[in-house]
Amino acid sequence: MKADFSVEFLEQFKEQSVALRLLRAQHFPLMTSFFHSAFIRHNRRAVPYQELIAMLDYHLSDVAEVYGEQKYPKTARAYIDDWINQKPGYLRKYLPQNSDEPECDLLPDVEKALHWVEELQGRQFVGTESRLKLLIDLIGELVQGTTNDKSLQLEALQQKKALIEQQIEAVKQGTSLGLDDTEVRERLYLVSDISRKLLGDFRQVEANFRLLDKDTRKKITLGGGQKGRVLDIVFADQDVINSSDEGKSFIAFFELLMTQQMRDSLRQNLKQIMHHQLGHEFVSSDDLLQHLYSYLLEAGDKVNRTKQQITEQLRRYIEEQSQDNRRILELIRDFEAVAHQTNRPDTPLHLQQNFAEIAGIQASIYPHLSRGLFVPKTPEQLDSDIKEGAQEADVDLTNLFEVSHIDELQLQQQIFTSLDKHQGQVTLAGVLEDYPLQYGLDEVLSYIKLACEEVVPASIDTQQPQHVSWQSEPGVSRTLSVPTITFIRDTSS
Numbered sequence: 001m002k003a004d005f006s007v008e009f010l011e012q013f014k015e016q017s018v019a020l021r022l023l024r025a026q027h028f029p030l031m032t033s034f035f036h037s038a039f040i041r042h043n044r045r046a047v048p049y050q051e052l053i054a055m056l057d058y059h060l061s062d063v064a065e066v067y068g069e070q071k072y073p074k075t076a077r078a079y080i081d082d083w084i085n086q087k088p089g090y091l092r093k094y095l096p097q098n099s100d101e102p103e104c105d106l107l108p109d110v111e112k113a114l115h116w117v118e119e120l121q122g123r124q125f126v127g128t129e130s131r132l133k134l135l136i137d138l139i140g141e142l143v144q145g146t147t148n149d150k151s152l153q154l155e156a157l158q159q160k161k162a163l164i165e166q167q168i169e170a171v172k173q174g175t176s177l178g179l180d181d182t183e184v185r186e187r188l189y190l191v192s193d194i195s196r197k198l199l200g201d202f203r204q205v206e207a208n209f210r211l212l213d214k215d216t217r218k219k220i221t222l223g224g225g226q227k228g229r230v231l232d233i234v235f236a237d238q239d240v241i242n243s244s245d246e247g248k249s250f251i252a253f254f255e256l257l258m259t260q261q262m263r264d265s266l267r268q269n270l271k272q273i274m275h276h277q278l279g280h281e282f283v284s285s286d287d288l289l290q291h292l293y294s295y296l297l298e299a300g301d302k303v304n305r306t307k308q309q310i311t312e313q314l315r316r317y318i319e320e321q322s323q324d325n326r327r328i329l330e331l332i333r334d335f336e337a338v339a340h341q342t343n344r345p346d347t348p349l350h351l352q353q354n355f356a357e358i359a360g361i362q363a364s365i366y367p368h369l370s371r372g373l374f375v376p377k378t379p380e381q382l383d384s385d386i387k388e389g390a391q392e393a394d395v396d397l398t399n400l401f402e403v404s405h406i407d408e409l410q411l412q413q414q415i416f417t418s419l420d421k422h423q424g425q426v427t428l429a430g431v432l433e434d435y436p437l438q439y440g441l442d443e444v445l446s447y448i449k450l451a452c453e454e455v456v457p458a459s460i461d462t463q464q465p466q467h468v469s470w471q472s473e474p475g476v477s478r479t480l481s482v483p484t485i486t487f488i489r490d491t492s493s
Contacts, residue, residue, distance in 0.1 A: 017109065018088050018089075018090065018107055018109035018110060018113075019109040019110065019112050019113035019116070020113075022090060022109075022110060022113045023113055023117075027072065027079075030059075030063065030072055030079075031083065031090065032113075032114060032117060033059070034055075034056055034059050035090070035106060035110060035114060036114050037055075037059065038052060038055050038056075039105075039106050039111075040111065040114055042287070043199060043287070043288055043295050045105065045202075045203075045298060045299055045302050046096075046103040046104065046105045046302070047103065047104055047105075048101055048102070048103050048104075049080075049093060049101070049102040049103060049104055050101070052080060052104050053076045053077050053080050054076075056076035056079060056080060057075075057076040059076075060072055060076055060079075080104070084104070088107070089107070090106070090107060090110050091104045091105065091106065091107065091110075092104065092105050092106075092107060097305070097309060097452075098452045098453060099453070099454075105203070106203060107203070107207070108200075108203040108204040108206075108207045111200050111203055112200070115196070115197075115200060129183070129186060130183070130186050130187050130190045131190065134190070140156060143156070144156045144157075181278060184276065184278050184279065185278060185282075188273075188278065188279065188282045188283075191289070192282075192286055192288065192289060195288055195289065195292055196288065198296070199288075199295060199296070199299050202299040202300065202302070202303050205250055205303055206302070206303045206306050209303070209306055209307050209310055210306070210310065212310075213310045250300075250303060250304075250307070253300065254300050254304055257296060257297060257300055258486075263293060263425070266292070266293050267293060267423070270283070270289065270292065294424065294488060294489065297425075297459065297488055298457070298488070301459040301460075304459070304461070305460070308462055308463070406439060406442055406443055406446045408446055408449075408450065408455075411443070411446055411447060411450060412450065412455065412456060414431060414434070414435045415431055415447075415450070415456050415487050416456075417434070418430060418431045418434045418435070418487070419487060419488075419489050421434065424488065424489040425486060425487070425488050425489070426486070426487050427466065427484065427485060427486050427487070428447055428448075428451070428466065428468065428482065428484075428485040428486075428487070429466050429467075429468065431447070431487065432447075432468060436470070437468075437470040440470050440478065441478070441480065444468055444470075444480060444482070447485070448482065448485065451485045451487065456487050457487070457488050457489070458485055458486060458487045458488065459485070459486040459488065460483050460484070460485055460486075461483055461484040461485075461486070462483045464483070464484045465481045465482065465483060465484065466481075466482060466483075466484045466485075467479055467480070467481055467482075468480045468481075468482055
């Protein structure tokens with residue numbers, strides 16, 4: 001979409017843009033420095049509400065040492081609430097699924113403003129060669145993927161093949177010089193830049209999903225008697241999120257991210273970069289590149305959960321609408337049936353009813369003074385004193401101690417051990433292979449509870465089930481279908 005630079009649009013844009021409002025805000029230095037420290041610097045997607053208040057409290061204390069307490073006189077909580085409640089605000093406060101503690105996240109425009117401020121301060125190194133090669137490769141890939149001319153496709157592939165063969169031969173002959181220090185530095189900055197922009201895009205993708213959800217609900221509500229047609233347009237396969245361009249692109253990204261080959265390739269290549277002196281210096285000072293895959297997985301998983309949640313909410317909304325409409329139609333049909341029955345010509349006169357007459361409805365009036373006053377029940381007093389000499393009851397209490405107890409701390413330790421064994425990522429099925437079930441279903445549910453409550457960071461894919469099996473009794477096997485749960489190593493600490 002081409003940007004609009006007309007005066008009329010920019011006048012409106014000036015008032016509505018969250019990014020521009022942040023840049024001209026009175027507390028711009030405080031907000032920008034704090035948002036960058038709390039979210040961008042450590043690549044955090046969301047921060048618990050109370051933790052964010054505590055972080056700002058420390059930040060205000062540091063600022064007060066330089067500028068005095070009167071520079072920013074309000075409390076940390078007051079500032080956070082202001083940034084949330086402004087319309088539109090700078091932070092989004094929400095309650096995560098299966099949690100009773102609210103979290104806060106940056107709005108996409110706020111992150112864009114922070115990156116723009118970073119760009120204005122100038123970059124240490126600006127490379128052009130690698131960007132040109134990337135541009136040429138993208139254009140060539142686009143032409144090859146859109147043309148129907150097989151000869152052009154074969155020609156492009158033959159050129160790639162010839163180039164690869166030349167490189168192979170150069171390596172065999174020992175004439176391959178590789179990249180010089182300038183080229184290495186240029187590509188490292190390009191990798192870092194693309195990685196940060198990719199992570200920043202996730203907030204915009206998540207926000208676009210919410211806007212799509214809002215627009216869908218609006219179309220459904222305003223559709224009136226044309227709801228069937230609206231649903232056919234909006235839901236194309238009963239899933240507007242997945243059928244949108246943004247949804248298709250994200251699904252392709254997430255599937256690629258979750259492949260074993262891509263994960264191993266990315267980790268191996270990052271290790272190889274660390275063997276180069278410049279690469280080691282660059283990556284060691286860049287927390288994002290050190291844990292790139294984990295950050296991508298965490299950000300992608302957050303968007304994926306949002307997408308799945310919105311999809312399920314839309315489906316429930318449609319089902320509720322359909323049920324309401326179905327009930328109304330049933331009532332109308334019953335109404336019409338009664339009308340036809342009572343007015344049939346062949347119905348005897350003594351059986352005919354006056355359709356317009358409603359009998360049996362009377363108003364009941366109860367004066368307030370006719371009701372008795374509320375009288376609370378007298379509380380029962382229990383005698384808890386143990387009298388001396390009383391006979392002990394002959395009660396067998398052994399069954400009370402036969403209930404299985406699931407040690408969640410032990411389960412956490414088993415997950416962490418499996419994460420170390422599987423290089424920082426392991427599915428629930430992989431954990432159970434390392435540590436077979438001892439208590440059956442209760443133990444499986446405890447694992448799921450740890451994942452849902454994020455006691456251990458985990459990705460939950462409800463669209464791809466996995467099967468868990470165990471022996472409930474000798475010779476009796478049980479199988480449970482659960483969402484694919486992938487535990488990942490926490491890189492935030």
